[in-house]
Structures are given as structure tokens and as C-alpha cells.
Amino acid sequence: MDGAHTLEQCRSVTEDVLRTVFQLLTSQRIFPRGMILKPNMVLPGLSCPVQEGIDEVAEATMRCLLRTVPNAVTGVAFLSGGQSGVLASARLNAMNAKFKAQLPWALAFFVCPRDPAPALEIWRGDESRVAAAQRALYHRADCNRAARRGEYSATMETK
Numbered sequence: 001m002d003g004a005h006t007l008e009q010c011r012s013v014t015e016d017v018l019r020t021v022f023q024l025l026t027s028q029r030i031f032p033r034g035m036i037l038k039p040n041m042v043l044p045g046l047s048c049p050v051q052e053g054i055d056e057v058a059e060a061t062m063r064c065l066l067r068t069v070p071n072a073v074t075g076v077a078f079l080s081g082g083q084s085g086v087l088a089s090a091r092l093n094a095m096n097a098k099f100k101a102q103l104p105w106a107l108a109f110f111v112c113p114r115d116p117a118p119a120l121e122i123w124r125g126d127e128s129r130v131a132a133a134q135r136a137l138y139h140r141a142d143c144n145r146a147a148r149r150g151e152y153s154a155t156m157e158t159k
Contacts, residue, residue: 001082003045007052011042011060018068032072038110039065041078041091054087058094062103071104078109085118086157089143093152100150108148 042060044051065076080088095107123133146152
């Protein structure tokens with residue numbers, strides 16, 4: 001995410017927004033059962049001088065969601081928020097590895113148009129590069145599948 005905001009500022013604002021969203025949904029008699037929430041991860045701004053590590057981001061994001069997201073929500077599917085695929089997979093993995101047993105909802109990624117960007121960069125419209133581009137797309141999907149289970153490792157990126 002663009003900006004110079006700290007991790008704590010992002011957590012605070014995200015909590016306020018999610019509380020408001022769920023209060024308004026409740027006031028309109030829209031219940032969260034079956035809902036898949038598509039929030040941001042709690043991240044410092046890209047130009048913030050302090051960039052917390054994977055575990056700190058996972059901790060802040062989970063603290064925020066556990067305080068604000070009703071148990072009846074079916075899943076939480078994060079947007080990439082401008083993160084690299086590798087970093088996003090590592091952060092999702094940390095969340096699932098540390099918190100999965102206490103989560104009332106599933107954590108995953110929402111696949112957005114940006115996700116296939118590395119594969120598209122490989123392909124560039126050249127038919128001879130289709131197989132390589134497909135391998136790149138499958139690789140990211142495999143990494144995200146492992147992160148969803150809390151089984152991702154940085155060594156998966158070198159395979």
C-alpha cells in the first residue's frame with residue numbers, strides 16, 4: 001500500500017473500518033453467515049521507514065481481524081495490497097501456521113488481475129513461452145495453496 005503510515009496506524013484504521021462495516025451490515029439486517037470478507041492485510045506503507053517482518057504483519061493482521069470479524073463469516077480472502085507474490089505467500093503462511101487453530105474462518109487469497117502478472121511478463125504474447133508462463137502461474141498457485149495450509153516455505157521459491 002502506498003503511504004508512510006506505520007503498521008500500527010494501518011491496524012487501527014483497518015479495525016475502525018471493519019467495525020463500521022459490520023455495524024452497518026447488522027443495522028441493515030445483513031448477516032455475515034456465508035460471507036467472504038475481502039480485506040487488506042495490516043501493512044506499513046511502502047514509504048514507511050520501518051518495515052516490520054513477516055511475523056509482525058501476521059500478528060497485527062490477526063489481532064485486527066479477531067477483534068472485528070464475526071465468527072459467522074465463512075472466509076477472509078486477502079487482496080495482495082501491492083505485495084510481491086513471495087512476500088504475500090510468506091505472510092499468509094505465517095497467519096495460518098500460527099493462528100489457524102483459533103480462527104473461526106478460513107484465510108486465503110482473493111485472486112485479482114495482478115496475480116498473473118509474472119506469468120504474463122514471461123508470456124508477452126509469444127506462443128513459444130506459453131508453457132513457461134503456465135509453470136509460473138501454477139507455481140504461485142502452489143505456493144499460495146501451501147500458505148493457505150500453513151505449509152509454505154521460502155525454499156518453494158527455488159524449485
